[in-house]
Amino acid sequence: MTYFPEGDEYQRLLARKKTKGHFAKFGLLTLLILAVLALASLLYTIVSDSFGLVAVVNEKEPSQIVADLGYDPARVSLDSLDKADLVTALEGAISNNVGRRLERDRRFFDDRLVFETQATWDEICASSGAPTGCTASPRGHDDVLLLVEERVVQPDIIAAEGLLPSIFDRRGFEEKVRTAFATNPERFGDYTVDQVRFEWRAWLNMRFLTTPPNSKPELAGIRTAILGSAWLVVITVAFAVPVGVGAAIYLEEFARKNRINDFIQTNINNLAGVPSIIYGMLGLAVFVRLLEPLTSGSLFGTGVDSGRTVLSAGLTLGLLTLPVVIITSQEAIRAVPNSLRQAGMSLGATRWQTVRSQVLPVALPGILTGTILAIARAIGETAPLILVGAASFITLDPSGPFSKFTALPIQIFQWTALPQFEFKNLAAAASLALLVMLLALNSVAVILRNRYSRRFP
Amino acid sequence: MSQERPRAGIDLARSRARSEDEDRGEGGVVTTDTVIDVEHLDVFYADFKAVGGVTLGFPTNEITALIGPSGCGKSTVLRSLNRMNDLIPTARVEGTVAYHGRDIYADGIDPVEIRRRIGMVFQKPNPFPKSIHDNIAWGAKINGFRGTKVEMADLVEQALRSAALWDEVKDKLSESGLSLSGGQQQRLCIARAIATQPDVVLMDEPCSALDPIATLRIEELMLELKRDYSIIIVTHNMQQAARVSDNTAFLNVSMGETGQRTGRLVEFSPTDQLFTRPREQATEDYITGRFG
Amino acid sequence: MSEHDTRQSFDEQLADTKKGALALGGLVLENTRRATEAMLENDLDLAQEVIAADDEIDDRYAALEHAVFSTLARQQPVARDLRFLVALTRVLYDIERSGDLAVNVAKGLVRRDGYTMSPDIHGLLARMSRGAADLFAQGLDALDSLDAAAGRRLDDADDEVDDLVGELYSAIAAESGGMGFDLAVELSRVGRYMERIADHAVNIAEHVTFMVTGSFPDDLPPGVRDEA
Numbered sequence: 001m002t003y004f005p006e007g008d009e010y011q012r013l014l015a016r017k018k019t020k021g022h023f024a025k026f027g028l029l030t031l032l033i034l035a036v037l038a039l040a041s042l043l044y045t046i047v048s049d050s051f052g053l054v055a056v057v058n059e060k061e062p063s064q065i066v067a068d069l070g071y072d073p074a075r076v077s078l079d080s081l082d083k084a085d086l087v088t089a090l091e092g093a094i095s096n097n098v099g100r101r102l103e104r105d106r107r108f109f110d111d112r113l114v115f116e117t118q119a120t121w122d123e124i125c126a127s128s129g130a131p132t133g134c135t136a137s138p139r140g141h142d143d144v145l146l147l148v149e150e151r152v153v154q155p156d157i158i159a160a161e162g163l164l165p166s167i168f169d170r171r172g173f174e175e176k177v178r179t180a181f182a183t184n185p186e187r188f189g190d191y192t193v194d195q196v197r198f199e200w201r202a203w204l205n206m207r208f209l210t211t212p213p214n215s216k217p218e219l220a221g222i223r224t225a226i227l228g229s230a231w232l233v234v235i236t237v238a239f240a241v242p243v244g245v246g247a248a249i250y251l252e253e254f255a256r257k258n259r260i261n262d263f264i265q266t267n268i269n270n271l272a273g274v275p276s277i278i279y280g281m282l283g284l285a286v287f288v289r290l291l292e293p294l295t296s297g298s299l300f301g302t303g304v305d306s307g308r309t310v311l312s313a314g315l316t317l318g319l320l321t322l323p324v325v326i327i328t329s330q331e332a333i334r335a336v337p338n339s340l341r342q343a344g345m346s347l348g349a350t351r352w353q354t355v356r357s358q359v360l361p362v363a364l365p366g367i368l369t370g371t372i373l374a375i376a377r378a379i380g381e382t383a384p385l386i387l388v389g390a391a392s393f394i395t396l397d398p399s400g401p402f403s404k405f406t407a408l409p410i411q412i413f414q415w416t417a418l419p420q421f422e423f424k425n426l427a428a429a430a431s432l433a434l435l436v437m438l439l440a441l442n443s444v445a446v447i448l449r450n451r452y453s454r455r456f457p
Numbered sequence: 458m459s460q461e462r463p464r465a466g467i468d469l470a471r472s473r474a475r476s477e478d479e480d481r482g483e484g485g486v487v488t489t490d491t492v493i494d495v496e497h498l499d500v501f502y503a504d505f506k507a508v509g510g511v512t513l514g515f516p517t518n519e520i521t522a523l524i525g526p527s528g529c530g531k532s533t534v535l536r537s538l539n540r541m542n543d544l545i546p547t548a549r550v551e552g553t554v555a556y557h558g559r560d561i562y563a564d565g566i567d568p569v570e571i572r573r574r575i576g577m578v579f580q581k582p583n584p585f586p587k588s589i590h591d592n593i594a595w596g597a598k599i600n601g602f603r604g605t606k607v608e609m610a611d612l613v614e615q616a617l618r619s620a621a622l623w624d625e626v627k628d629k630l631s632e633s634g635l636s637l638s639g640g641q642q643q644r645l646c647i648a649r650a651i652a653t654q655p656d657v658v659l660m661d662e663p664c665s666a667l668d669p670i671a672t673l674r675i676e677e678l679m680l681e682l683k684r685d686y687s688i689i690i691v692t693h694n695m696q697q698a699a700r701v702s703d704n705t706a707f708l709n710v711s712m713g714e715t716g717q718r719t720g721r722l723v724e725f726s727p728t729d730q731l732f733t734r735p736r737e738q739a740t741e742d743y744i745t746g747r748f749g
Numbered sequence: 750m751s752e753h754d755t756r757q758s759f760d761e762q763l764a765d766t767k768k769g770a771l772a773l774g775g776l777v778l779e780n781t782r783r784a785t786e787a788m789l790e791n792d793l794d795l796a797q798e799v800i801a802a803d804d805e806i807d808d809r810y811a812a813l814e815h816a817v818f819s820t821l822a823r824q825q826p827v828a829r830d831l832r833f834l835v836a837l838t839r840v841l842y843d844i845e846r847s848g849d850l851a852v853n854v855a856k857g858l859v860r861r862d863g864y865t866m867s868p869d870i871h872g873l874l875a876r877m878s879r880g881a882a883d884l885f886a887q888g889l890d891a892l893d894s895l896d897a898a899a900g901r902r903l904d905d906a907d908d909e910v911d912d913l914v915g916e917l918y919s920a921i922a923a924e925s926g927g928m929g930f931d932l933a934v935e936l937s938r939v940g941r942y943m944e945r946i947a948d949h950a951v952n953i954a955e956h957v958t959f960m961v962t963g964s965f966p967d968d969l970p971p972g973v974r975d976e977a
Contacts, residue, residue, distance in 0.1 A: 257546055339583035343646070346541060347596040347653055348573030357595060358585055696825055732827045734963035741828045746756045 046435070049428030052166040054201045055177045056218070057191045059154035065089050078153070079145055086144045087114060093152040102147065104131040107138045146211065146219060155218045157422050158188060158196065166200070174198055203429035212395040213411065217422035222430050225411040227397050228310060228390070229379055229437070232407055235314025236321060236378045241371055243318075244325030248367075251326070252333040253355050272323035280384030283316030288388055297402030308389025310398050310405035316388050317381060321374040328370025332363040365452040372445035376438050382409040408434045492517040492657055492687045493538055493575075498552040500533050500542065507533045509719040511552075513706055515657075520679055520688045522702035522728070524695055526748065529708040530720025531691045535659050538689065539575035540568035556657075573600055576650035580662040582642035584634030584649070589626050592634045592645060593617070593652045600653050612652060619685075620648035621678050640671025644678065651686065658682065660690040664697065676701045695744055698728065705731045707740045759824050763833065766820065767892070769813050770841055774889040774953075776806055777848040781885060781946060784854040785878040788939065789871065791863040799855035806848045813841055832963060836956040840892065843949040843956075847885060850942040850949075857935050864932065870920050874939065877913040881943040881950070884910060888953035900958035901966045903951045910947040914940045 005013055063073035069085050081089075087108050091099065099115035104124070108114050113121055125134035139147075149155065159180070161173045181193040211221025247268075255261045288307035293299040295312040336359045344354030390410040398405045412430045415423040491514035500508040508530035515521050523531040533542065540561060542548040553560040561571050585592050593613045594602075602609060613630070617623040622644040626637070634645055643663060650658055660679075664672040679688055679701055692698050698705050706725040710718045724731065724740045735741045742748065780802050787795035817834050820826070826834055858864065866874070884906055891899030917940045925933045955965055 337583075339579060339581060340585065342541065342544070342577075342579060343583045343585065343649075345544060346539065346572055346577035346579075347599065347649065348569050348571075349596075349599045350569055353599045357599075362586060695827075699827065733831060735828050744827050745830050746759070748755050 043435075046428045046431045048162040048164065049160075049425050050204045050432050051163045051202050052200075052425075053161045053170060053173050053198060054157045055159040055173075055196050055198055056155050056157045056201075057188075057195045058156070058197070060093070060152055062153055065148070065152060068092075078148070081145075083108075083141045083144050086141070086148050089152055090144065090148050091115075093148075098151075104133045106133050106136050106143075108144065110138050142210075150214070150216065150219050155216075156191075157201075157218055158191070160201075160422065160425050170198075203425045204432050208426075208429055209433065212397070213393060213406075214395075215393075217418075217420055217426055220415075220423075220426055222408065222411055222433060224394055224397055225406050225408045225430070226433070226437075228405040228407045228410075231310045231398050231401070231403075231405060232314050232317055232385075233375055233379060235311060235401060236317040237371070237375060239315055239318030240321045240325050240374065244322050245329045245367055245371075247322075248326045248329035248333060249355060249360070252330050253351060253359070268323050268326050272327055275383075276320055276381050277383040277387065279316055279320040280387030282319065283312060283384055283388040287312035287315050295402070297400075300402075306389070306404075308391075308404065309402045311401040313385055313388045313390065313405060313407070314401070316384050317378045320381065320384060321378050324374045324377065325371055328373070329363070329367045332366025332370060333359060335366060336362045365449040368448050368452065369445050372441055372448075376441050379407075379434065379438060379441070380409055382413050385410050386413075408437075489514075490517040491515055492557065493689075494553075494555040494558075495534070495538075496553045496555070498534065498537060498550070498554065500530065500537055501547075501549040501551070502545065503547040506713070506717055506719045508537075508708075509711075509713075509721055511708070511720075511722045513722060513725045515687060515689055516704060517687050518683055518685075519703040520683050520690060520701055521704045521706065522698035523689070523691045523706050523708060524693070524698050524743075525708035525720070525723075526710060526743065527693075528718060528720070529710050531708050532661055533720065534708070535661055535689060535691045538657070538659055539572050539577055541572070541577060543568050573653050574655045575657045575659060576653060576655040578643070578646050578650055578658065578660045578663050581666045582639060582646050584637075584642050584645050586633060586635055588631045589617075589634050589637075589645060590630040593649050596649055596653045616648040616652040617645075619651055619682065620644045621674065621681070622648055638671070640667050640674060643667060643671070643675060647675075647678065647682075651682070655686070657687045657689065660688065662691055662693060665693065672697070699732050702728045704728060707731065707735075707737075707743060709739055709743065759820075759826075759830075762816075762820055762824070763830065766813065766816055766834075766837065769809070769816070770837060770844065771889060771893055773806065773809050773813060773841070774844045774885075774892070776802065776809070777844050777851065778882060778885050778889065780806070780848060781851040781878075781882045784851040784858075785875075785882060787855055788858050788864065788878070789875055791858070793859055793863060796855040796858045800852055800859070803848060803852045806845065810841060810845045810848075814838065817841070829960075833960045836960045840953050840956050843888075843952045847946045847949045850946050854939055854942050857938060861932065861935055864936065866928070866932075866936065867920075867924060870917070870924065870936065873913060873917045873920055874936070877910060877917055877940065877943050880910045880913060881947040884947045884950040885953075888950035888957075891954040891957045895957060895961055896954075897958045897961035900951070900955040903954040904966060907947050907951045911944065914944045 004010070062078035066073045066076050066078060066081065069081065069089060071081070091114060094102075096115055102108075103113065103115045116124075124130060159173070159177050165173065177196060177198075178193055181188060181196075208221045209226065210223050211219065212224045213222070214220040251261070251265065287295050291312075292307035295307045295309050295315070296305060297309070297311070298305070340358050340362065341354055344358045345351070349357075385407055389404075390406045391404050392406075392410075392414055394404055394406050396404070408430060412427045412434070415427040415430065493515040495514070496512050498508060498511040499506060511530075511534055523534060525531050536542045537550055537554060538556075542550060550562055554562060556571070556575065559566070561568075585595065587595065590610075590613055593616050594609055597609065597612055602612070604612070614623060614627075617626060622641060625641060626632075626645075629636075634642065637645060643666075647658070647663075664675055667675070676697065679690070682688060683703075690698075690702065704725065705728045707723045708720050709723045711721045713719050724735060724737045726736060730736075731740065732744060735744065780799050783795055784799045786792065787799060817838055821831075821834055824830070884903060887899065887903055887906070890896070891903070918937060921928075921933050921936055921940075928936075959965055
């Protein structure tokens with residue numbers, strides 16, 4: 001008596017099996033496609049808002065400024081003017097008061113004053129409470145250009161369009177704007193439809209990356225945010241990596257299996273899942289308030305008064321990523337085959353010698369990967385940074401660990417909360433920049449890992 | 458007239474080379490030189506008694522094999538000889554293991570030093586993921602090798618020659634140890650172990666992961682090595698024990714009162730005796746393949 | 750050998766080999782008895798049968814030797830199994846030689862076209878031959894039951910046969926004038942053959958002792974191999 005089907009019956013069974021298999025494969029593929037579509041739509045939204053057509057009205061056209069200075073606007077553009085010309089253009093457009101204020105913040109030239117007399121200047125600089133302009137280096141070309149744009153050109157973007165419509169339906173956009181003018185002119189204040197220029201704008205461009213934020217969206221950039229994020233990464237890594245990897249080595253190689261160590265391990269695992277805002281509260285209480293002398297640097301005599309520095313934020317993020325670094329490092333170390341340790345110890349090596357020379361090199365790729373993934377996470381954290389005091393509007397680059405700071409996610413978050421529609425585009429551009437940074441970091445992780453794992457096949 | 462009846466055949470009782478006076482009784486070898494003496498060795502893993510009451514002496518410059526069924530504790534005994542059992546958190550040892558007369562489990566004895574003098578080769582070849590040269594040099598360095606680079610290179614060459622590997626790798630010392638074949642890797646591990654100049658080499662089923670040709674080469678190597686080292690080998694391949702060893706210890710699982718399966722020493726005899734005329738029935742049952 | 754099933758096919762091989770050896774021994778024993786009877790009854794036809802049976806004995810011997818050799822090569826026997834197989838080759842040799850000796854007796858009878866002998870000698874031959882055959886049977890029994898004590902026992906029993914042979918020689922010497930030189934020589938030869946058969950039987954028993962204990966009954970001085 002046979003337990004299995006034969007002949008035709010078996011063929012039918014075979015066919016059914018295969019069909020089920022195909023369905024399963026197809027279903028899984030569908031799920032994959034769904035996932036890809038979801039991610040692609042996110043990417044599309046960001047990219048779409050970062051590039052496209054804008055309708056802009058300038059208070060004074062750049063070409064006019066160029067012409068007023070005596071150059072041919074067809075051949076010379078605003079940013080190719082030298083600093084002296086730009087200052088001249090600026091002089092003509094702003095009041096003396098404003099000009100003096102700007103000069104006191106930072107001089108325009110090394111060798112001459114523009115809005116002050118030399119006598120007044122010397123007097124001010126000699127007195128107590130001298131303005132920063134007395135000692136700071138003079139403004140550079142780009143700085144003055146920015147001022148000209150801000151105060152002379154005064155561009156005002158009144159409408160923006162997404163990427164694909166901009167490419168394929170330029171006329172539609174122009175029509176939309178003209179119609180809006182026709183039906184609802186009050187919306188645009190003093191402007192007339194003839195003043196509107198239609199230009200292509202890459203919201204994410206070099207200027208965007210190298211300019212500090214500005215209340216006018218047309219002039220805003222993410223330089224301070226990028227530098228802030230960079231400082232955060234450095235401090236986070238400097239704290240979390242040595243401490244985390246060291247702790248992982250101890251836990252895996254030296255700690256005995258007892259209740260205390262189990263307890264520690266469990267808590268580390270749990271801490272990895274604590275919401276980041278809790279870390280923010282911790283950072284606020286400990287680093288910003290309690291350890292203020294340390295984190296503000298007043299201990300070292302820097303004269304900063306508040307603990308809301310990039311050091312506090314870096315340490316907070318370091319704490320945040322610490323559990324993840326520990327866990328991934330532990331796993332990397334655990335993955336090293338025990339035969340290697342036995343070989344090492346059987347030659348008369350101490351535990352540390354074996355770990356240092358045999359285990360760690362093999363675990364290194366895994367540790368690196370885990371570290372970089374942790375950093376990537378840290379770059380995107382917003383909530384703890386808000387609590388720990390990322391400045392809402394800061395234009396000065398962070399000069400050291402004791403500086404006030406902002407970071408990319410914070411900047412993005414703040415911009416999305418502002419009413420002007422242009423900030424939506426800026427937020428998208430900043431998000432794109434953040435994504436590129438993450439991509440770069442992840443690529444570094446993969447390259448490093450490949451390089452090291454090639455050495456230890 | 459009657460003729461003398463012709464001699465019927467070999468007499469195993471008389472054919473042994475050694476004299477009858479040498480009594481290799483249960484307590485171990487009495488008169489031959491021993492390098493390690495084990496006395497009443499018990500090994501526990503937490504509450505489980507893996508090995509009980511083992512007493513025997515491992516002769517110097519000879520190859521001693523430990524054979525027995527799975528779970529009889531032969532690897533446990535082997536690992537106790539160089540305190541590798543210390544690496545297992547729940548392991549506990551009672552009794553004495555005397556190396557050149559000194560108990561290695563006494564207070565104040567550093568297992569790190571013991572392992573330098575009693576080397577080990579493992580079942581699956583485990584060379585370091587480093588170059589062939591560094592594989593051997595590392596062991597020397599961590600033991601405080603005082604010498605120039607040239608002297609180190611000599612040490613490496615010597616070790617590789619002793620392991621019968623030199624000719625095959627002399628042109629590729631900077632290549633990874635993992636690029637060698639299984640048999641070569643194992644010989645590299647042997648070279649690595651003897652580079653620290655031990656006088657005992659423990660081998661835990663060194664050929665079980667290798668093909669027959671590689672196995673035979675390593676067996677030949679063992680026979681050469683025993684001139685300078687004492688070798689103790691655990692093997693589940695009885696024919697290998699028969700081919701290679703001078704003395705064989707048979708361990709078996711015995712059921713305790715609590716139902717625990719503890720390994721015990723059943724017989725320790727010269728190999729030729731154990732395989733032709735074992736003293737214990739349990740030994741004969743095992744080596745003839747008729748298990749209980 | 751044992752009821753464990755870890756080496757069942759090997760055990761079966763060993764059992765079959767032993768059975769084969771015993772069967773061969775049985776044939777030889779049978780042939781020896783018939784040779785004796787042929788000699789005592791002057792039955793030349795029976796003698797011819799004895800001679801003819803030797804072919805089968807030789808064939809079987811060759812097959813058994815081969816089987817043992819093959820088992821040794823393939824099964825890597827040790828200890829008890831090794832002793833059994835190695836000793837069995839010698840036992841087979843002893844059996845085969847005994848077979849040849851029985852045939853020699855028959856051949857002698859045929860050559861002489863029968864023996865005429867005195868009742869004394871007839872009686873001696875009968876007792877001697879039967880004694881040798883019985884001893885041979887005991888040797889086979891020892892193999893069958895793997896009786897380690899049989900070696901010493903048969904060694905003692907062999908003395909009786911030796912004595913009978915001695916008596917035979919004396920009787921022949923006494924009557925040598927009357928029976929003629931050739932017959933005297935033939936009958937002496939028969940005595941020698943039977944003595945050798947008895948020796949082989951003791952050897953078989955001693956091999957059995959070796960199979961079981963790994964050594965021989967103690968009072969054996971090392972001797973020189975001697976071909977019959």
